[in-house]
Amino acid sequence: MGIADVYRQINKQIEKNQQTYHGDRERWHILREVLNWIGQPDRHLKIIHVVGTDGKGSTGAMTAAALHGAGYRIGHFSSPAILDDRDMIQLNGVAIRETDFISSYRRILRALEKHGGQVNTLTKFEWWTLIALDYFYHHEVQFAIVEAGLAGLCDATNAIEAPLIVAFTKIDLDYEANDTDRISEITQDKAGAIKPGAVVINYPGQAREVTKLLQERTVAVGASWYDGEKPSITIIRSTPTGLVLNVDHYKQLQLPLTGSYQVKNLAIVLEIVRVLRKRGTRIPVADLAQALANMKVRGRMEYDAKNNILYDGAHNPSEIENLVTSLHAWHLEAKPVYVLGLMKDKNWRDILEQILPDTDQVIAVKPDTPQGMSADELAAKIVMQSNVNVEIADDPEAAINLARRIRKDTKRLIVVTGSFYTLRAIHAGGFTLNE
Missing domain, CATH: 3.40.1190.10 (Mur-like, catalytic domain)
Known part of the structure; x- marks a missing residue:
């Protein structure tokens, strides 16, 4: 061995x-x-x-x-x-x-x-x-x-x-x-x-x-x-x-x-x-x-300029607030698309209250850990709280394909967030974090 x-x-x-x-x-x-x-x-x-x-x-x-x-x-x-x-x-x-x-x-x-x-x-x-x-x-x-x-x-x-x-x-x-x-x-x-x-x-x-x-x-x-x-x-x-x-x-x-x-x-x-x-x-x-x-900090407000993707391991209401505040400061031309995966034990209500007013599209995905909330459950919670369009990704590859399809021919930013385990899942499915 x-x-x-x-x-x-x-x-x-x-x-x-x-x-x-x-x-x-x-x-x-x-x-x-x-x-x-x-x-x-x-x-x-x-x-x-x-x-x-x-x-x-x-x-x-x-x-x-x-x-x-x-x-x-x-x-x-x-x-x-x-x-x-x-x-x-x-x-x-x-x-x-x-x-x-x-x-x-x-x-x-x-x-x-x-x-x-x-x-x-x-x-x-x-x-x-x-x-x-x-x-x-x-x-x-x-x-x-x-x-x-x-x-x-x-x-x-x-x-x-x-x-x-x-x-x-x-x-x-x-x-x-x-x-x-x-x-x-x-x-x-x-x-x-x-x-x-x-x-x-x-x-x-x-x-x-x-x-x-x-x-x-x-x-x-x-x-x-x-x-x-x-x-x-x-x-x-x-x-x-x-x-x-x-x-x-x-x-x-x-x-x-x-x-x-x-x-x-x-x-x-x-x-x-x-x-x-x-x-x-x-x-x-x-x-x-x-x-x-x-210096480089992988997974913490990490921006991939080539693909216009932001990776952030924000996992609680305060960190998500910082993320949303930063996005406002950049004066984006269009609302970002969120690829979102949350942990079961986090305060998901306050996290969604921060995110949902600033997007019209969320792709729900399960973080790469047994403690991750299922994509189906997250999508249901989003539907209960807003009129934001939400799609369920059965696996990371599906999340990637959905995100690319939604923002095709546009300058919309894709934001991958909710947990470091979400970033791990997305990376395993094909998105490559900056080296």
Whole structure:
């Protein structure tokens, strides 16, 4: 059996346990024990922990690009992947090799079995979190950017014991089950990522009550709240291909990320850079600007100019609002065609309320995951809420053909969105995301 076959076999075994343990605040203790058994890799890493509801991917990617552009060896863990699960773990922008994945997996499994555990002791996300930390340690990365999943006390990444920086992106409602929860409860859960000695950086424009709770947690555990100079960022131009910005004294900064909301995520990254510079990390302004200008974030407001297709993994009402706002700013000549696939556990009502007024055509498709809502169910919900024309795609190839037929001989933009798993499904069916 070849290396690729071994990797696929292991990943298939890991995927059997898709349980996420919502609300189980004891899970991170299990992860902490496993980390101790394999030599506490997280204790040997300079970790920048990115936590929040929206914007983790862009913030993590910009941070990784900024540090790698300055010449540092960077590990980056993010989820979910779009094309290959190995994309979740990257070293200097390159996905973990199958051989390295297997080595880390076997090292962790031996430790588990020695203490009475087995493969299904851990969920898929827990496995990937542990493999990432083990891999980064054994490959001696100088900084590790780790994006939280569910975040806070219930998240596997909460097992990280001593992060250097905890950076909070926007905290908001995400899962439909949270609609009746107060935002303070969600914040208190995510605040569990704050550990003693860490520097805490907060999203600019964070809700007041959220900021207050994060500050209280910071003081309670002996962390430090970043209260330094805030970057001044002005949007000069916004197009489907990206933003042109004035940042402090730097003029005409090119950022190949679309959407004005990215300015706030960039502000977080610049504050991370300032904290690191104060601690002796050399990050020249010119290197930073060049690194940001050349970065790519697959599946996050990713525009394919050749085919006039926008791919965006927006999966909750806040992210969908950002998407729709960006489309308005581009002054499109015609309403976009949406290829839409949603997750069962997301707040589909609010998502549809954002999308449906701004389109007259939706193609419903099922995301590439068992947790994806069926195309039939999504179409029924759309019909109940609007007069928008909706067609059902039985498979990704059908969605592609429908989208191309609908916008034939027109300049209509096709927007593929609703989940990263929707993008994965569409890619599997023939649409090619930019390399």
